[in-house]
Structure formats: structure tokens, C-alpha cells
Amino acid sequence: DSGVTQTPKHLITATGQRVTLRCSPRSGDLSVYWYQQSLDQGLQFLIQYYNGEERAKGNILERFSAQQFPDLHSELNLSSLELGDSALYFCASSVAGAGTQNIQYFGAGTRLSVL
Amino acid sequence: TQLLEQSPQFLSIQEGENLTVYCNSSSVFSSLQWYRQEPGEGPVLLVTVVTGGEVKKLKRLTFQFGDARKDSSLHITAAQPGDTGLYLCAGGDSSYKLIFGSGTRLLVRP
Numbered sequence: 001d002s003g004v005t006q007t008p009k010h011l012i013t014a015t016g017q018r019v020t021l022r023c024s025p026r027s028g029d030l031s032v033y034w035y036q037q038s039l040d041q042g043l044q045f046l047i048q049y050y051n052g053e054e055r056a057k058g059n060i061l062e063r064f065s066a067q068q069f070p071d072l073h074s075e076l077n078l079s080s081l082e083l084g085d086s087a088l089y090f091c092a093s094s095v096a097g098a099g100t101q102n103i104q105y106f107g108a109g110t111r112l113s114v115l
Numbered sequence: 116t117q118l119l120e121q122s123p124q125f126l127s128i129q130e131g132e133n134l135t136v137y138c139n140s141s142s143v144f145s146s147l148q149w150y151r152q153e154p155g156e157g158p159v160l161l162v163t164v165v166t167g168g169e170v171k172k173l174k175r176l177t178f179q180f181g182d183a184r185k186d187s188s189l190h191i192t193a194a195q196p197g198d199t200g201l202y203l204c205a206g207g208d209s210s211y212k213l214i215f216g217s218g219t220r221l222l223v224r225p
Contacts, residue, residue, distance in 0.1 A: 042218055045215075090158075108157050
């Protein structure tokens with residue numbers, strides 16, 4: 001158990017809908033990262049928050065947004081869903097926001113299926 | 116754009132055989148991490164290497180970081196069915212994100 005909790009584990013929805021994925025980081029970790037894992041693309045970095053502030057953006061679509069709350073949990077919002085958004089979405093957390101040995105611990109992921 | 120290429124993409128071997136997985140890039144990384152991911156789970160960190168030429172051993176797994184910090188390898192000795200999974204390398208720099216390779220899917224047959 002990594003200590004990172006993601007809910008829900010599975011999500012099935014229809015095109016055009018909006019969903020929210022939730023992540024609780026490890027106790028004491030200030031940074032939260034979101035990744036998308038598709039069958040043919042490996043893990044793609046989406047966005048990072050550090051202590052409530054957006055720290056970095058990766059390949060995140062404009063239809064997607066995230067935030068980190070004062071209690072440090074984070075939510076990833078996906079809207080106007082398309083079939084191609086079907087993927088595993090992982091949250092990871094780390095103590096620091098950056099650094100050479102910034103070890104990230106991953107949750108078990110949310111499997112999103114858009115029908 | 117920083118990219119990490121892993122090879123091979125798929126590997127199916129018999130229990131007891133040895134294997135090596137490679138992770139290559141044209142970019143220099145400050146650190147290189149190896150993860151293993153099993154179905155339905157998130158990636159689990161196996162090791163982090165930070166010094167060029169560094170070698171780390173974890174039981175039957177040996178990890179090496181290239182001298183120029185652009186490549187890494189994972190060698191498994193006497194593979195066992197429990198080693199089956201998706202192996203991912205990830206490069207880190209002094210900033211925030213990890214650049215992941217596309218992974219090597221390993222199947223060890225009993």
C-alpha cells in the first residue's frame with residue numbers, strides 16, 4: 001500500500017459527460033501529480049500541484065482541470081468526455097515539489113471508460 | 116522534448132532465465148527510476164539511481180545508470196513467475212515531473 005488513495009476505482013460514463021476523480025496523498029506529502037495511462041502511450045504527465053498551488057502543466061487538455069484543496073487532497077475534473085479519454089488515471093504524491101530524488105508514490109488508479 | 120525509449124516492448128521467458136531491459140534517451144537526466152506495475156495497480160518504485168555509472172542491486176535485480184546519465188538497464192537473474200509485470204523507467208530532473216518510458220511487459224512462464 002503506497003498510502004495514496006484514489007476514488008473511484010472504476011468509472012463508466014457517456015460521451016459529453018463530466019466526471020471528477022479524487023486523490024488523497026500520503027500523509028505529509030505536499031505535492032500531487034496526475035498522470036494518464038493509455039494502452040498505447042504509457043504514462044503521460046498531466047499536472048502537478050504543490051501545497052495548493054499549480055506547479056507545472058504537462059499534456060493536459062483544456063477540457064481537463066485540477067485543484068488541490070487546503071487539506072491537500074486533489075481532484076481532477078474531466079469534462080465534455082470523448083471516447084479517447086478512456087484510460088487509467090493515476091495520482092502520485094511526494095514530499096517535495098521538485099528535486100533530484102523526488103520520489104513519487106502512486107495510487108492504484110481510476111479506470112475511466114467512456115462509452 | 117525529452118523521450119525515453121524502452122526495449123524490448125514485450126518479453127516472454129522461461130523461469131530461471133536471465134534478461135535485460137534497456138531504457139535509452141538522447142537527454143541527460145539527474146535521476147532514473149525503475150518501477151514495476153501489476154494489473155490493476157499503480158507503479159511501485161523499485162530503485163532510483165542518480166550517479167553516472169551507478170549500479171544498484173535489489174536481490175536478483177541489478178540496475179545500472181549509464182556514465183552519461185542518458186540510459187539505464189535492468190538485469191534480472193534467474194527470473195521467477197513473480198517477476199511478471201510491466202517494468203517502467205522514468206527520468207527525472209531538478210524540476211517536478213517524471214518522463215516515463217513506454218514500458219516493458221515481462222511474462223515469466225513456470
